[in-house]
Amino acid sequence: xxxxxxxxxxxxxxxxxxxxxxxxxxxxxxxxxxxxxxxxxxxxxxxxxxxxxxxxxxxxxxxxxxxxxxxxxxxxxxxxxxxxxxxxxxxxxxxxxxxxxxxxxxxxxxxxxxxxxxxxxxxxxxxxxxxxxxxxxxxxxxxxxxxxxxxxxxxxxxxxxxxxxxxxxxxxxxxxxxxxxxxxxxxxxxxxxxxxxxxxxxxxxxxxxxxxxxxxxxxxxxxxxxxxxxxxxxxxxxxxxxxxxxxxxxxxxxxxxxxxxxxxxxxxxxxxxxxxxxxxxxxxxxxxxxxxxxxxxxxxxxxxxxxxxxxxxxxxxxxxxxxxxxxxxxxxxxxxxxxxxxxxxxxxxxxxxxxxxxxxxxxxxxxxxxxxxxxxxxxxxxxxxxxxxxxxxxxxxxxxxxxxxxxxxxxxxxxxxxxxxxxxxxxxxxxxxxxxxxxxxxxxxxxxxxxxxxxxxxxxxxxxxxxxxxxxxxxxxxxxxxxxxxxxxxxxxxxxxxxxxxxxxxxxxxxxxxxxxxxxxxxxxxxxxxxxxxxxxxxxxxxxxxxxxxxxxxxxxxxxxxxxxxxxxxxxxxxxxxxxxxxxxxxxxxxxxxxxxxxxxxxxxxxxxxxxxxxxxxxxxxxxxxxxxxxxxxxxxxxxxxxxxxxxxxxxxxxxxxxxxxxxxxxxxxxxxxxxxxxxxxxxxxxxxxxxxxxxxxxxxxxxxxxxxxxxxxxxxxxxxxxxxxxxxxxxxxxxxxxxxxxxxxxxxxxxxxxxxxxxxxxxxxxxxxxxxxxxxxxxxxxxxxxxxxxxxxxxxxxxxxxxxxxxxxxxxxxxxxxxxxxxxxxxxxxxxxxxxxxxxxxxxxxxxxxxxxxxxxxxxxxxxxxxxxxxxxxxxxxxxxxxxxxxxxxxxxxxxxxxxxxxxxxxxxxxxxxxxxxxxxxxxxxxxxxxxxxxxxxxxxxxxxxxxxxxxxxxxxxxxxxxxxxxxxxxxxxxxxxxxxxxxxxxxxxxxxxx
Numbered sequence: 001x002x003x004x005x006x007x008x009x010x011x012x013x014x015x016x017x018x019x020x021x022x023x024x025x026x027x028x029x030x031x032x033x034x035x036x037x038x039x040x041x042x043x044x045x046x047x048x049x050x051x052x053x054x055x056x057x058x059x060x061x062x063x064x065x066x067x068x069x070x071x072x073x074x075x076x077x078x079x080x081x082x083x084x085x086x087x088x089x090x091x092x093x094x095x096x097x098x099x100x101x102x103x104x105x106x107x108x109x110x111x112x113x114x115x116x117x118x119x120x121x122x123x124x125x126x127x128x129x130x131x132x133x134x135x136x137x138x139x140x141x142x143x144x145x146x147x148x149x150x151x152x153x154x155x156x157x158x159x160x161x162x163x164x165x166x167x168x169x170x171x172x173x174x175x176x177x178x179x180x181x182x183x184x185x186x187x188x189x190x191x192x193x194x195x196x197x198x199x200x201x202x203x204x205x206x207x208x209x210x211x212x213x214x215x216x217x218x219x220x221x222x223x224x225x226x227x228x229x230x231x232x233x234x235x236x237x238x239x240x241x242x243x244x245x246x247x248x249x250x251x252x253x254x255x256x257x258x259x260x261x262x263x264x265x266x267x268x269x270x271x272x273x274x275x276x277x278x279x280x281x282x283x284x285x286x287x288x289x290x291x292x293x294x295x296x297x298x299x300x301x302x303x304x305x306x307x308x309x310x311x312x313x314x315x316x317x318x319x320x321x322x323x324x325x326x327x328x329x330x331x332x333x334x335x336x337x338x339x340x341x342x343x344x345x346x347x348x349x350x351x352x353x354x355x356x357x358x359x360x361x362x363x364x365x366x367x368x369x370x371x372x373x374x375x376x377x378x379x380x381x382x383x384x385x386x387x388x389x390x391x392x393x394x395x396x397x398x399x400x401x402x403x404x405x406x407x408x409x410x411x412x413x414x415x416x417x418x419x420x421x422x423x424x425x426x427x428x429x430x431x432x433x434x435x436x437x438x439x440x441x442x443x444x445x446x447x448x449x450x451x452x453x454x455x456x457x458x459x460x461x462x463x464x465x466x467x468x469x470x471x472x473x474x475x476x477x478x479x480x481x482x483x484x485x486x487x488x489x490x491x492x493x494x495x496x497x498x499x500x501x502x503x504x505x506x507x508x509x510x511x512x513x514x515x516x517x518x519x520x521x522x523x524x525x526x527x528x529x530x531x532x533x534x535x536x537x538x539x540x541x542x543x544x545x546x547x548x549x550x551x552x553x554x555x556x557x558x559x560x561x562x563x564x565x566x567x568x569x570x571x572x573x574x575x576x577x578x579x580x581x582x583x584x585x586x587x588x589x590x591x592x593x594x595x596x597x598x599x600x601x602x603x604x605x606x607x608x609x610x611x612x613x614x615x616x617x618x619x620x621x622x623x624x625x626x627x628x629x630x631x632x633x634x635x636x637x638x639x640x641x642x643x644x645x646x647x648x649x650x651x652x653x654x655x656x657x658x659x660x661x662x663x664x665x666x667x668x669x670x671x672x673x674x675x676x677x678x679x680x681x682x683x684x685x686x687x688x689x690x691x692x693x694x695x696x697x698x699x700x701x702x703x704x705x706x707x708x709x710x711x712x713x714x715x716x717x718x719x720x721x722x723x724x725x726x727x728x729x730x731x732x733x734x735x736x737x738x739x740x741x742x743x744x745x746x747x748x749x750x751x752x753x754x755x756x757x758x759x760x761x762x763x764x765x766x767x768x769x770x771x772x773x774x775x776x777x778x779x780x781x782x783x784x785x786x787x788x789x790x791x792x793x794x795x796x797x798x799x800x801x802x803x804x805x806x807x808x809x810x811x812x813x814x815x816x817x818x819x820x821x822x823x824x825x826x827x828x829x830x831x832x833x834x835x836x837x838x839x840x841x842x843x844x845x846x847x848x849x850x851x852x853x854x855x856x857x858x859x860x861x862x863x864x865x866x867x868x869x870x871x872x873x874x875x876x877x878x879x880x881x882x883x884x885x886x887x888x889x890x891x892x893x894x895x896x897x898x899x900x901x902x903x904x905x906x907x908x909x910x911x912x913x914x915x916x917x918x919x920x921x922x923x924x925x926x927x928x929x930x931x932x933x934x935x936x937x938x939x940x941x942x943x944x945x946x947x948x949x950x951x952x953x954x955x956x957x958x959x960x961x962x963x964x965x966x967x968x969x970x971x972x973x974x975x976x977x978x979x980x981x982x983x984x985x986x987x988x989x990x991x992x993x994x995x996x
Contacts, residue, residue: 001027006057008049010069018055018072020046026072040072050090053119058085062099064117076122080115083108087136087181092144092530092543093120094161098134110135114149116161128164130157136180142187144530144543150181150192162542184211313375315364320880352678356624358633359660361387363765369852373442376662382435383661385444387767390453390465391660395621395636396477396484397445398658399685401432402638403618405556408696409492414836415699416495417706421827424484425491427451430836434860442661446858447832454798458483473632474623474682478560481683485558517572517580518594521559525550525592550592553585553613555688561681573674573681581617581639581672583686586610615686622674623682634682635659637671705837708735713824714796723823725792726785733783733790737842740781740867743835744908745853746811747771749803771856772797774804774811776831777904778838781846781912789905793831794823810901835859848885848911869914875928878935881943885910890945891934892917 004021010028016037020026022045028038044065048058054075055067062081065074083100090096095117100108110133116125128134132151140146145161159167176194183190188209190202203209230241270289277284364370368387377383384394400406414429427448434443453464462468463480527548535542572578580596584603587593588611595603595612603612619638640654655671657664674680709730713719728735735741751770755763778791797816806812814820838845839861846867847853854861870882889895889910897910921927 005047006049008051008055008057010051010055018049018067020049020057022060028072048085048088050088050095052090052092052095056088056090056095056119058088058097058099060084064088064095064097066119066122078117078124080117081111086110086134089137089139089147090119091139091141092532093118094125094139094145094147095119096128096137096139096147096161098130098137098149109133110151114147116164125161126164128159128161128167132157136178138181138183138190140183140187141185142528142530142545148181148183148190150178152178154178154192162538162540186210186212313372315362315366315370316372317364317366317370319372352624355657355659355662355664355666356635356679357659358624358631359386359662361385361661363768365763365765367765367768369855373661377440377442377664379656379663379665380440381656381658381663382438382440382443383658383663385442386660388444388446388449390449391445392465392473392477392634393449393452393480394445394660395634395658396481396683397428397431397448398636398638399619399621399683400428400484401435403556403685403687404694404696405687405691407432408694408699410488412696412699412702413492413495414833415703415840417704418491418495419707419830419833420491420494421829422451422454423491423494423829424448424451424455425488426829426833428488430832430859433836433840434858437862438860440663441860443860444858447828450828455487457487473634477621477634477682478562481558481560516596517578518583518596518599521583522592522594524559525594550587552587555691556618557615557684557686559684559686561684570676570680574676576673579617579672579674579681579684582614582689584612584614586612614689616689616692618685618687620681620685621683623680625678637666639671640665700840703837703840705735705841707830707834708790708837711824712830713826715818715821715825718818718820718822719824720822725789725824728790733780733785735838735841735843739841739843740846740912741838741843742779742781742846742908742912743850743853744777744847744904744911745773745857746775746809746902746904747805747856748774748797748801748809748811748816749805750797750799750801752802772799772801773828773831773857774809774816775904776835776857777908778834779905779908779912787909787912789908791831791834792824792905793826793834794821795828795831796825797828806901808902810903832857832859839865846911846915847908848888848914849882867915869911869918872915872918873931873934875931875935878932879939881938883934883938884943885914886945887938887943888914888934891937896945 002023004019006021007017007019010016010018015032016028016030018026018028020042024042026040026042027036028040030037044059046057047060050056055069057065057067059065062079062083062085064078064080066076068075080097081099082102085097085099088095088097097115099111101111102108112129112131112133113127114130114134114137115127118125130149132153132155134149135152136150138148147159147161149157156170157167176196176198178192179195180193181190188204189211192200270291272289273286276286278286361368361371384397410425410429410432413425418426431445431448452458458464459467461479461483462471463476463483468476525548528545530543530545532541533544582600584595584600585592603610617639619636621634621636623632624635625632636658638656638658640656655666655668657666709728711724711727748771749769750772753765753769754767756766758764773795775794776791777789779789780786794815796818804811804813815823818825836859839859844865844867845861848869850866850868869888873883873888885907886898889897893913895910897906921930
């Protein structure tokens with residue numbers, strides 16, 4: 001590097017600069033890392049640089065070169081002066097320059113014109129005359145079209161670029177030769193320097209002068225007092241002797257960053273070896289117990305100095321094979337004392353506690369259902385799984401759920417007549433209801449994330465993981481917060497136009513540092529901006545300075561924090577108590593007043609009539625960056641006293657951490673203590689003080705059940721009459737609490753299983769198979785139309801289907817295509833809402849293997865509303881095996897089903913008949929005996945139906961509206977005769993089931 005003259009940042013928030021000078025190469029330097037990133041060849045020698053729409057660089061020959069910010073390629077060349085450029089400045093759309101021009105008699109003198117270049121159109125505009133010779137130029141930072149010109153003799157001219165003929169000229173006597181001109185960032189003051197070392201400051205109004213946009217009072221050094229003399233004797237307390245103050249970090253203050261796991265402890269010696277030791281010539285000897293293979297040892301991990309090791313739980317299938325008396329020796333997360341907490345000096349802590357670390361799901365050959373989620377959650381609040389695309393939104397969804405106002409409006413909207421396929425507010429209502437019914441059991445937000453990913457605007461804004469692989473997680477989730485608040489507000493207005501309840505959420509971006517949180521919040525409300533707007537008087541676009549004013553404040557404040565982008569701002573989070581749990585906001589004549597702490601309490605005491613709205617902190621989303629070993633991720637911290645969906649107020653704060661599927665109770669100090677190195681807030685949620693614990697379940701009494709009593713399809717003209725289901729009669733077939741509804745579903749594969757073969761030859765599942773709902777059938781369980789379906793919907797799937805698994809689903813490729821399908825096709829939202837309505841009406845679902853089906857559908861049904869024939873005919877004492885529907889139907893009903901393919905109507909009807917058969921056995925008191933007989937026959941046949949079905953198997957009757965034979969519940973075909981029960985008192989006849 002030789003003769004470097006100028007430099008410029010490569011963007012407003014960029015960390016790279018471009019350095020150039022009198023040489024044929026430019027350097028792109030990363031100022032944070034202190035390294036040269038790139039060397040860019042150049043054919044010009046640059047003397048000045050300014051950053052605006054382009055990098056405007058002045059050469060030593062009087063030319064202005066416009067460089068592209070990304071590629072650094074030359075976009076335009078403009079020969080402004082015949083000699084050199086003296087000064088230039090650029091703002092918004094204009095570049096203004098002044099310089100020297102060569103004279104015929106030799107030498108050069110200042111031009112009497114300031115040149116103006118339009119950066120938007122890339123063309124030269126009318127120059128500005130300045131007869132004193134323009135030597136210095138500066139553009140007003142607040143008024144981008146207003147410029148200040150100054151000569152070396154101190155003559156100053158203020159002119160508007162849009163009107164160069166109207167200007168204000170000042171000719172003060174400044175004495176010495178002027179050498180520099182600078183305008184303050186606020187635009188209210190000028191600094192003029194001369195060659196005598198004198199700086200003069202000019203201001204428009206000294207009484208309200210501000211140099212920066214957000215001025216802070218200057219900090220002065222503490223006054224140095226002489227230390228008092230202290231006499232040392234036996235009565236002097238040692239704590240009165242002060243400790244020395246060190247200006248640099250001591251060598252003894254080691255951080256935990258350089259501590260790594262570099263090896264393993266020595267292997268343990270088997271107790272049997274120690275018991276059988278015999279002396280030998282050298283040491284001791286013992287026989288090999290041969291419990292492991294040769295050269296095989298137990299893998300041991302090092303527990304760090306803080307004892308915060310997180311053990312991986314065993315798979316559920318492994319636990320079922322353990323002996324009943326054998327307990328899991330691994331420490332569970334709910335019992336580990338390490339989670340009680342950690343280091344009180346959180347701002348300097350390097351290691352992340354286990355409950356904040358990135359949670360990952362391990363897969364066995366049984367898929368995600370074999371993972372022990374209960375190991376990570378012992379509370380009554382459900383977490384969300386992470387193996388789904390765009391699951392980075394989990395913490396934000398949890399925060400939304402535990403805001404009572406948000407929760408109430410979402411569920412009321414879901415219970416309405418909305419059937420829009422991409423309605424995110426409905427999907428939120430479904431999700432919130434599922435989380436409440438689950439009561440701590442595992443859940444996943446598959447349907448919501450599918451609807452979110454299907455929105456084109458979300459992809460355009462790069463909010464999905466597929467479209468924003470390079471953006472940071474903090475930026476993405478803050479943008480998603482703004483988008484979701486806007487989108488669900490539009491969804492709410494679709495059903496309730498004119499109702500602005502949900503559209504009152506705010507998401508201001510806190511973008512500057514200040515000594516108090518309330519001051520930062522106030523500045524974010526009253527932001528200033530420069531915009532180009534149309535002027536009717538001038539008949540052209542002008543640069544206008546605008547201020548944002550607030551007319552009222554909503555009951556919920558959603559705040560995106562932008563302090564993490566600035567080093568000084570990040571340090572504010574490490575100040576204990578800087579984030580207040582309670583704030584007050586008052587709107588007075590368009591001005592915002594924010595109060596906290598003692599100022600808030602004093603205002604409530606002295607001025608109770610002031611229209612002050614008090615907010616309590618509901619929760620927050622925090623960015624956890626655990627260093628090089630783990631990826632950055634988000635967690636949500638919820639204040640249970642204010643937000644947890646409890647009908648009764650809590651006396652003590654009950655903060656909980658939601659780290660995807662890990663949920664744990666923590667204390668308030670841990671929740672509100674932030675470490676700038678790994679834990680910083682990203683989104684804050686404040687709620688009106690009167691909105692806590694207001695849980696409205698009135699939506700249950702206003703469910704819109706219209707879709708249960710009508711047939712609707714995306715392809716109504718393609719569906720023949722016999723393929724439509726027989727809908728319910730609203731006069732005689734109203735589903736309600738206790739109504740039994742047989743159900744069965746079919747699925748297709750949307751993604752194949754991804755596996756990895758380890759070096760040991762073991763098969764490890766990287767990503768499990770992902771399935772999509774393709775068909776759902778719900779039947780009547782009683783009445784004159786018993787056994788007929790009132791829901792038989794095929795689902796329109798927008799994603800590519802990799803396998804229709806027709807043999808097991810009965811669904812072929814054409815069945816899900818709206819253009820050719822003869823089946824009634826509906827969106828997933830419509831089919832899901834029908835099941836959700838039946839669930840909340842209190843219906844009891846009857847089927848086979850419903851737990852897995854409901855999980856794939858992404859709906860949680862309480863056990864009290866499930867009759868599953870898998871569990872009815874299950875005897876763990878005889879076998880761990882679940883009996884298939886086909887085998888049960890063959891043995892008990894003498895019916896041959898699923899011989900070629902599956903049919904959901906046939907399977908649901910078979911499950912209904914099996915349940916009736918179970919009730920028959922139960923009334924006779926022979927359930928255990930019959931189940932033992934089934935398992936005995938199953939072992940003989942390897943639980944498979946013989947190819948030639950005997951004993952009357954295969955009998956069936958056609959069901960109206962179906963294209964295949966389906967056994968009817970009243971077909972007259974019965975299974976094994978039920979043993980006759982004992983006589984009861986009163987001389988009654990022997991019991992016999994009326995269904996036989």
